[in-house]
Amino acid sequence: MKPDDFEYLARLLRRRSGIVLGQPRPAHIENRLAPVMRRFGFKDVGALVAELRHGRDALARAATEALTTNESSFFRDRAAFDLFRDRVLPAIVERRAGTKRLRLWCAACAAGQEAYSIAMMLDDLKLPQKGWSVDLIATDINSEMIARAEQGLYSHFEVQRGLPIRRLVDHFLQEGQNWRISEPLRRMVTFRPFNLLDSFGWLDDLDVVFCRNVLMYLDPKAKAGVLDKIAEVLVPDGYLLLGPVETPTGLSAAFAAVAGAPGLYSPRVDEGPALARVARR
Amino acid sequence: MKSCLVVDDSRVIRKVACRILSDLGFQTAEAEDGITALESCRAHMPEMILLDWSMPNMTGIEFLRALRRERAGEKPIVVFCTTENDTAHITEALSAGANEYIMKPFDREIIQAKLVEVGLA
Ligand SMILES: C[S@@+](CC[C@H](N)C(=O)[O-])C[C@H]1O[C@@H](n2cnc3c(N)ncnc32)[C@H](O)[C@@H]1O
Numbered sequence: 001m002k003p004d005d006f007e008y009l010a011r012l013l014r015r016r017s018g019i020v021l022g023q024p025r026p027a028h029i030e031n032r033l034a035p036v037m038r039r040f041g042f043k044d045v046g047a048l049v050a051e052l053r054h055g056r057d058a059l060a061r062a063a064t065e066a067l068t069t070n071e072s073s074f075f076r077d078r079a080a081f082d083l084f085r086d087r088v089l090p091a092i093v094e095r096r097a098g099t100k101r102l103r104l105w106c107a108a109c110a111a112g113q114e115a116y117s118i119a120m121m122l123d124d125l126k127l128p129q130k131g132w133s134v135d136l137i138a139t140d141i142n143s144e145m146i147a148r149a150e151q152g153l154y155s156h157f158e159v160q161r162g163l164p165i166r167r168l169v170d171h172f173l174q175e176g177q178n179w180r181i182s183e184p185l186r187r188m189v190t191f192r193p194f195n196l197l198d199s200f201g202w203l204d205d206l207d208v209v210f211c212r213n214v215l216m217y218l219d220p221k222a223k224a225g226v227l228d229k230i231a232e233v234l235v236p237d238g239y240l241l242l243g244p245v246e247t248p249t250g251l252s253a254a255f256a257a258v259a260g261a262p263g264l265y266s267p268r269v270d271e272g273p274a275l276a277r278v279a280r281r
Numbered sequence: 282m283k284s285c286l287v288v289d290d291s292r293v294i295r296k297v298a299c300r301i302l303s304d305l306g307f308q309t310a311e312a313e314d315g316i317t318a319l320e321s322c323r324a325h326m327p328e329m330i331l332l333d334w335s336m337p338n339m340t341g342i343e344f345l346r347a348l349r350r351e352r353a354g355e356k357p358i359v360v361f362c363t364t365e366n367d368t369a370h371i372t373e374a375l376s377a378g379a380n381e382y383i384m385k386p387f388d389r390e391i392i393q394a395k396l397v398e399v400g401l402a
Pocket of ligand 1: 016017018019068069070071072073076107108109110111114139140141142145194195196197211212213214217243
């Protein structure tokens with residue numbers, strides 16, 4: 001691949017998704033783009049980039065999606081899910097006992113593992129059976145991942161990383177070598193493709209946002225923008241969960257770390273967008 | 282050091298599993314069937330047992346039931362590791378007192394993940 005073409009792809013990816021490409025091996029980029037080249041009929045990356053320079057949106061979108069890293073697993077970073085179960089859920093369930101309404105958003109859900117892990121924990125509490133209305137929204141920029149998440153079909157290897165065997169038996173049905181998420185859990189989650197650089201106008205009143213292991217790929221400006229927008233769609237007493245290497249420190253003043261709970265943040269009510277929200281209520 | 286007894290009638294599987302486990306800080310021992318495994322447990326009860334299902338002389342489930350009747354036999358964490366990959370087998374193993382279940386083929390990552398599940402990582 002010509003350095004020029006690499007530069008072009010890196011700029012495209014950053015502009016469209018905020019992702020910083022770093023210094024991957026050219027072969028790695030070519031591998032990722034191979035399905036896009038096949039689908040759109042290009043013989044090499046040079047030809048693909050030449051067409052991209054003409055500004056074909058569908059192609060640019062496909063190339064962007066192909067260059068995302070979609071690594072995930074069920075209950076990834078167990079400590080975060082323990083926090084969710086032991087601190088976040090009890091607190092918000094108590095606060096919402098009057099309305100019996102919960103809204104959660106999984107902001108970069110890859111193939112759905114994180115969203116279904118959340119769904120399993122909600123199912124443990126039997127909230128729907130107790131008359132609660134629970135909205136669990138899960139989004140990702142990668143539309144192929146969203147399609148996979150909706151299918152809820154996971155390989156032998158995927159279900160054996162992070163998923164206790166009890167949960168596999170309770171929440172999945174075997175299909176040959178693969179395992180499919182059970183219909184009740186499937187129905188708990190609404191999946192849709194969504195780019196975190198876009199407007200959050202369609203989201204509001206969220207009690208909990210999982211935005212894990214995605215900010216780490218983004219440039220500082222994109223990180224800050226996403227954090228500020230999350231603060232605007234979160235209720236003032238809501239929670240944000242970030243990945244283990246992610247922090248709002250130095251990027252956004254909208255969040256404060258929850259003491260003794262690494263990775264857990266709450267909106268700072270004394271400033272910024274959160275204050276505006278309180279005033280509006 | 283944590284100890285693990287690998288019970289499998291395939292020498293290759295025992296080798297692979299033992300290599301992964303010793304890399305992960307386990308002292309390992311091997312047994313090729315349930316009877317040998319029970320003898321090994323009487324001499325030294327391990328913290329964990331990685332257990333195949335179909336083996337000559339005694340199935341994994343029969344071994345597990347016999348183990349749980351031994352002195353201190355309730356202690357080891359038992360993780361099945363088998364090609365019997367259907368819900369019925371898994372459920373049967375869990376009700377017989379297995380702690381976790383690995384479906385073959387497995388790799389290092391799966392073993393590592395299951396060690397986390399049983400609190401031995
Ligand atoms: C490494 S995965 C993390 C998945 C999951 N949250 C977890 O922690 O396991 C990162 C995901 O972020 C998505 N992503 C990257 N940039 C994005 C953007 N600008 N908008 C939405 N999703 C994005 C990728 O498609 C990928 O699926």
